[in-house]
Amino acid sequence: MKEDSNISVETDSIYRKLQRHLNTLPIGYPKTESGVELRLLKYVFTPKEAEIAIKLRFIPDPIEAIYRRVKKKVKSIEELEAILFKMYEKGGIRIKRTMEGNKQVNLYQNAFLAVGMFEYQVKRLTKEYFEDFLQYMDEGYRDELASTKINQLRTIPVEKSIDIDHNVANYDQLENLLENASRISIMPCVCRKGQDLIGEPCQQTDMRETCFVLNDSVDHVLELGWGREITKDEAREIFKKVQEDGLIIQPGNVLDPSYICCCCGCCCCVTTNLKKLERPWEMITTNYYAEVDSDLCIGCETCVQRCQMEAIIMNDSIAEINKKLCIGCGNCISTCPESAIILKKKERELSPPKNNTELYLKIMDKKAKLRRREKGIK
Template sequence: MGDEIYTRLREHIDSMPAGYPATDSGAEIKMLKKFYTPLQAQIALSIGPMPETAQAIAARLDMDEKEAVTQIQTMASQGSLFRITTPDGALFRHPNFIMGLYEWHVHAVDKEVAELADDIYEGLFEHHWKNRKTKQLRVVPVGTSVSGKDTVKSYDMIRDLVKGPGKGPYAVAPCICRVEQIKKGNEVTRPLETCLTFGLVAQYYIENGIGKPLTQDQLMEKIDECEAANLVPFSTNSKEIVNMCMCDKDSCQLFRNLGKFPKPAQEVHAAFHAAIDADACIGCKKCSKKCQIDAIVQTDIPAAKKRFVQRVDTDRCIGCGLCVGTCPQNAITMVENAVFPDVPDNAIEMSVRMAKERMAIAAASKEMA
């Protein structure tokens, strides 16, 4: 079959809401070859985003049913298909590349995969993130930065978002971006196990050995650990959580690409931005050292001890709130953005919105051609 089967698979995955664009280097095809045998690639082409039994999928394949079912189960155990375990048996569906099958291959990442990921992420940001109304992730402020605010929605309060009835089980896995850095031979100073998942996805992580289970108390401790490590919470872009990335500019692909935009604040979903009281600021720069997106800059206004007042560049601030707790003068507060993000109710609604927006863009491009 050569590369043809992988080209077709690339197109199939690109048809999913989050996309999987072609790159000039061919990195996306090389990545698929690392994760799928030719037979598995052929099987994947027959599997869509709606959950089905292995037998229903096998009926569409020109192969022995028992062999097909075995292959489907193997692909799910390897991270190439999503498996939903129900009392009546397992259901399978094809996932997005990000967030999905790539993260589910975290334990298969080697130096080659880590290097291929750079080009793939750049393609995803250019074609499926930049200027898109609905994105897969949104910023959730760290808890200490918005506590006590009456206007904060429950889905913008990190602990309210992740705990409670129906949110579990919980699981934590290695951050794939920090794994990439390690495989490239780079030093990683922040915690490795920070990828948080919830509900059915957490169940999949636990069943596949991708991550380990957490109790609710352990989840709270993990969130505290991430805030202490200066990590930015990026949650599923919905009111019901599925996953949460804990990101930093030293390791993460998200920040590597966000930092290229002149106005990163316009490229994320966030309900708040930080503001510094110039009269209270003593110019210690503790806040700027905390900022992961270089949104805090020095003014020419004198402060104490030959220092200068700091200010927030609202074009860059993504509203994570990490700077708030570090200020010794309590000079930083979180301010509501003029326009609150329109957050989908759940991941299904988010995916539908993303798919519709892609269809509209494709139709507009076709008309212009």
């Protein structure tokens, strides 16, 4: 019994080391009192895989560089390659493929929990894992995601809400994102799948394939069996239903996103956790907000039911929008029978980072500034 206990302590120590390592990434992985974060890691990584994951970085590395760091833990570079691919299949790490001359080269890097390992569990998701993930959100991960006030996703308005006078930037137009995509795939929403597993299905839509993956990332979706490739016209048809059901369109917070989420207020981890923050408006990344014309509003409350952020209340039978909660999705506008709600552009327009590297470097820079501020260093 004592020997088994020692093995358990040693195993936990490996996962704790991995937790500390992942906590150094742009999107960290904080420790909790309950240790729920270790259970999430054990679901994805074996102890040996955890030891290897500790030697990966946020920056993608070729296998030769990784082998130099872990050669005492594996018999050969071929064994390492097999282990890394297994970790990739289980959604524990990312593989970036690049060309060196005529040869394709795999580069390996750590994945964040979200956006990352959590979404990559779409085929492996269990009730227990999802419950642990929700617990971790409440015990520390939500605060980690909000710590820099730089979001990994942004909100773009539904097309029916956009007026020609808005002068909408290309990166805020869904059609532009679809038209510029070289390839498109669709996969199930892991959040809704999780809610199904715990017996709390989505109240907003019966759709489950609502996560779009674009461009080169389509290869990963198909290789790992997460979803299927679709045409641009098929994507437009799905988005038509998405907008009819009142889902919020949220692409990655970059100019050329690799994914577009379609979120609701009852299932999706982005919106549900946004509403739990003390100051949610600090984390909202959008260039628009909705405004009610009180002279036109008839008090039908259609918009109240439509709003996924619970940003609309009735005040003397007139709809009133809390601008601190409004994310400018435009869903209330497209179904208002009296056209009493309009989409307004914010005075200060937010232009998304060029790519993911720029986004996460921006997050790391903000974290460094916050640490200096805590220490009283200018």
